[in-house]
Amino acid sequence: MWVNLCLFLVVVSCSLVYVVQVNTSATKGYQIRDLETAINQLQLDNQSMQVKISEIRSMKNIAAKVPMLGMVKAETPVYLSSFPSTVSLNR
Secondary structure, X not given: OHHHHHHHHHHHHHHHXXXXXXXXXXXXXXXXXXXXXXXXXXXXXXXXXXXXXXXXXXXXXXXXXOOOOOOOOOOOOOOOOOOOOOOOOOO
């Protein structure tokens, strides 16, 4: 009698542990899927922002903003010459 009761309790306990483990695994699977979806969306957003950055940094966009910033074209640039650029090794 006691043996049957003990075996029954062991079977019920193992069944409960199994159900909890399967439920936990399924829940983790859904969480992983949701995180992968979020990663994919963030990667798409990142690519979109990289395209916008490239457009903003383009010469066409910069050239359009030059007058708005009050810049003018240099008529005759003046170049500075440095002191003698020859270098020797003293040994």
